[in-house]
Amino acid sequence: MSDFIPEPPYDRVWNFSAGPSTLPVSVLEQVQRDLFNYKGHGMSVMEMSHRSKIYGQIISNAEATLRRVLKVPDNYSVLFLQGGGTGEFAAAYLNLFASKSVREKQRKLGRQLNCDYLVTGSWSKGGLKEVQRLGGQPNIVLNGVTTAESGEVKYTGLPPVSEWNLGKPEETAFVYYCENETIHGVETPSDFVVDAVDPSVPVICDMSSNMLSRPVDVSRFGAIVAGAQKNMGPAGVTIVIVRKDLLERDDDPETIRNMPSVLDWCYFDAAGSMPHTPPTFAIYVCGLVFEWVEAQGVEALEKLREARSKLVYDEIDAHPEFFRGSVDKRYRSAMNIVFNLPTPELESKFIVEAGERNMVQLKGHRSLGGIRISLYNAMPLDGARKFVAFMKEFYTQNC
Numbered sequence: 001m002s003d004f005i006p007e008p009p010y011d012r013v014w015n016f017s018a019g020p021s022t023l024p025v026s027v028l029e030q031v032q033r034d035l036f037n038y039k040g041h042g043m044s045v046m047e048m049s050h051r052s053k054i055y056g057q058i059i060s061n062a063e064a065t066l067r068r069v070l071k072v073p074d075n076y077s078v079l080f081l082q083g084g085g086t087g088e089f090a091a092a093y094l095n096l097f098a099s100k101s102v103r104e105k106q107r108k109l110g111r112q113l114n115c116d117y118l119v120t121g122s123w124s125k126g127g128l129k130e131v132q133r134l135g136g137q138p139n140i141v142l143n144g145v146t147t148a149e150s151g152e153v154k155y156t157g158l159p160p161v162s163e164w165n166l167g168k169p170e171e172t173a174f175v176y177y178c179e180n181e182t183i184h185g186v187e188t189p190s191d192f193v194v195d196a197v198d199p200s201v202p203v204i205c206d207m208s209s210n211m212l213s214r215p216v217d218v219s220r221f222g223a224i225v226a227g228a229q230k231n232m233g234p235a236g237v238t239i240v241i242v243r244k245d246l247l248e249r250d251d252d253p254e255t256i257r258n259m260p261s262v263l264d265w266c267y268f269d270a271a272g273s274m275p276h277t278p279p280t281f282a283i284y285v286c287g288l289v290f291e292w293v294e295a296q297g298v299e300a301l302e303k304l305r306e307a308r309s310k311l312v313y314d315e316i317d318a319h320p321e322f323f324r325g326s327v328d329k330r331y332r333s334a335m336n337i338v339f340n341l342p343t344p345e346l347e348s349k350f351i352v353e354a355g356e357r358n359m360v361q362l363k364g365h366r367s368l369g370g371i372r373i374s375l376y377n378a379m380p381l382d383g384a385r386k387f388v389a390f391m392k393e394f395y396t397q398n399c
Contacts, residue, residue: 091265098256120177142163247266
């Protein structure tokens with residue numbers, strides 16, 4: 001078998017950015033063809049009124065394709081919003097506590113309901129901080145794993161379910177977690193959380209960085225939120241898939257008194273995601289990515305994600321004293337692989353020499369340092385092969 005690895009087309013680099021991230025080449029080619037004159041309509045999508053019939057078809061087709069790809073049940077709304085995953089930290093809390101079913105449960109309890117948070121890394125910690133800022137009463141189900149030696153909390157996996165501090169169902173408004181932590185490289189196994197939570201409690205999941213990389217049973221979630229800029233398209237649009245009964249509200253004006261319209265899921269749902277100008281171009285590109293995913297098949301993309309990540313993890317495991325990964329193997333992310341080298345100087349050298357070989361965006365997050373390689377849907381297997389070939393070369397020269 002030949003060891004030759006072809007370079008990306010059009011003089012492009014191997015872009016391992018954690019987000020915004022690489023897009024499928026065929027999608028970029030379609031965007032290029034449409035850019036000046038979208039399908040003979042004499043204008044770019046960037047210039048098009050969101051109230052036009054043409055754009056109405058674009059956004060409705062994008063929603064329909066996403067529904068088919070994820071098999072979204074009819075009793076769920078699909079919303080195209082702005083504000084990223086960070087905006088949804090607040091939106092999830094505000095909308096759930098405005099929900100008729102949650103308010104009825106709270107009236108029955110006679111006090112404010114708790115909301116359960118699984119803290120597995122920086123992004124779920126951000127969600128926790130936001131609900132605290134808004135005056136919520138979060139119950140911390142877990143906070144990383146505690147080392148036996150020092151008692152230090154580390155975001156390298158999850159404790160056993162038997163050690164989780166889930167609230168009583170009758171006292172809990174919802175459970176919130178982030179399925180893939182891009183900074184720490186921790187990914188929660190599919191169905192792991194929903195299997196542990198009482199079915200009467202809505203589960204809210206941030207899937208920003210692993211959406212569309214593996215099948216998901218949408219019907220088991222109260223809501224799924226996801227920024228597009230990892231696996232679905234360019235930055236600027238956020239997808240929310242929410243069960244419609246959670247959008248039902250009573251007539252009490254206090255329900256939404258402190259909720260900004262831009263965070264109000266009902267406001268967007270009633271207007272087909274367009275109560276005002278949406279991020280039109282970003283939604284258009286997402287629609288093309290959804291079509292690409294549909295053509296590939298989510299099951300095939302799941303096999304690809306496992307094959308890509310296995311190549312890299314096998315090399316890490318072959319030389320653990322040099323490629324120093326800290327994440328528990330049961331929770332290692334297939335999307336974002338993080339590791340350190342023996343010294344910061346070697347890490348800097350690794351990044352520079354990788355760049356000389358056409359591989360970019362490998363520096364770890366500023367809060368952790370080290371190396372991070374992001375392997376989202378649009379990264380072909382050859383990208384992982386190229387990276388692993390460099391790992392082998394670098395190890396030989398610097399071990």
